[in-house]
Amino acid sequence: MKKIVKRYRVFLIVLAIMLVITLFNYDLGINAFGVTGYSLKEMILVIPPVFVLLGLLDIWVPRETMIKYMGEDSGLKGIILAFFIGSAAAGPLYGAFPIAAVFMKKGVKFSNIMIFIGAWSTTKIPMFLFEMASMGAKFAITRLLIDIPGIIIIAFILSAVMKEDEIKKIYESAEHFDD
Amino acid sequence: MNIALYVVAGILLVFSFYKDQKKTKMALKKAWKAFENILPEFLVVILLVGLLLAIMNPEMISSIIGDKSGWFGVILAAVIGSITLIPGFVAFPMTALLLDGGAGYMQIGAFISTLMMVGIVTMPVEIKYFGKKLTIYRNLLAFLFSFVVALVIGVVMSR
Numbered sequence: 001m002k003k004i005v006k007r008y009r010v011f012l013i014v015l016a017i018m019l020v021i022t023l024f025n026y027d028l029g030i031n032a033f034g035v036t037g038y039s040l041k042e043m044i045l046v047i048p049p050v051f052v053l054l055g056l057l058d059i060w061v062p063r064e065t066m067i068k069y070m071g072e073d074s075g076l077k078g079i080i081l082a083f084f085i086g087s088a089a090a091g092p093l094y095g096a097f098p099i100a101a102v103f104m105k106k107g108v109k110f111s112n113i114m115i116f117i118g119a120w121s122t123t124k125i126p127m128f129l130f131e132m133a134s135m136g137a138k139f140a141i142t143r144l145l146i147d148i149p150g151i152i153i154i155a156f157i158l159s160a161v162m163k164e165d166e167i168k169k170i171y172e173s174a175e176h177f178d179d
Numbered sequence: 180m181n182i183a184l185y186v187v188a189g190i191l192l193v194f195s196f197y198k199d200q201k202k203t204k205m206a207l208k209k210a211w212k213a214f215e216n217i218l219p220e221f222l223v224v225i226l227l228v229g230l231l232l233a234i235m236n237p238e239m240i241s242s243i244i245g246d247k248s249g250w251f252g253v254i255l256a257a258v259i260g261s262i263t264l265i266p267g268f269v270a271f272p273m274t275a276l277l278l279d280g281g282a283g284y285m286q287i288g289a290f291i292s293t294l295m296m297v298g299i300v301t302m303p304v305e306i307k308y309f310g311k312k313l314t315i316y317r318n319l320l321a322f323l324f325s326f327v328v329a330l331v332i333g334v335v336m337s338r
Binding site for chain 2: 008021029038047049054092093100104147150162169170174
């Protein structure tokens with residue numbers, strides 16, 4: 001029980017703050033809980049398949065296969081795969097982080113993981129189609145064309161600024177994401 | 180979109196179960212553990228999203244970046260995009276409306292870019308997986324990159 005309270009401490013504090021806000025500004029508070037309810041619904045809808053896929057990936061795909069296709073020496077093939085997997089995704093960015101953890105566990109190269117995160121955040125195919133429909137093809141395509149090199153450049157800068165032992169530490173903690 | 184995700188996960192799950200029941204149970208157990216591990220952070224993010232969106236509703240956002248022009252408007256748009264978290268299918272119709280309401284392409288480009296790539300409220304989740312340093316650097320670089328996006332969008336769309 002104590003452990004649970006400790007783990008959910010921040011959640012409980014933020015919840016209390018929101019309740020206090022609701023006391024002082026009823027409309028704002030109700031509105032905030034309304035949006036939270038909406039996001040919760042979105043999370044409940046998106047999260048189960050994402051985590052099931054992550055579990056299956058972890059169990060069925062051998063580390064050697066992942067290293068071969070997306071590991072240190074995967075080169076252009078790894079970059080393209082990272083882009084493709086990230087772009088085929090659905091759901092908010094926070095869904096990408098647990099999958100990135102499995103990738104790390106499986107020996108996927110650091111820069112490819114950063115490309116995967118970048119692609120998931122901004123070049124998702126379903127979103128692109130939606131953007132075309134509401135903002136026009138010129139806007140959507142321009143943004144896509146600038147985002148692709150941007151994501152790669154950001155991934156390489158991040159690989160350069162992170163020291164080897166720092167990256168190693170992140171990979172080690174990824175081993176325990178399902179403890 | 181969600182349906183496709185469910186169909187793929189469902190088919191793979193059935194296939195996995197058919198091939199090896201024990202392994203499938205292990206996979207589901209891992210899935211649950213991974214989820215339960217991050218649940219506290221998820222819940223915090225969801226509360227923050229609710230609070231921020233209640234304060235920064237579309238009317239408020241359009242009043243801030245709607246009629247402003249130039250780089251000051253772009254910076255404001257980028258900051259607002261960084262702290263809000265709106266699903267794309269809500270965001271794009273909204274930005275289309277903002278455009279009609281007089282916002283410039285540069286501001287909209289910066290807003291969409293940071294909205295998707297920079298996540299201040301999702302930082303608790305990101306830090307849990309990637310640590311503080313990488314999270315801050317990634318968000319900072321994505322924030323700066325959004326000005327490049329704004330510039331390019333501004334140039335291309337004005338022609």
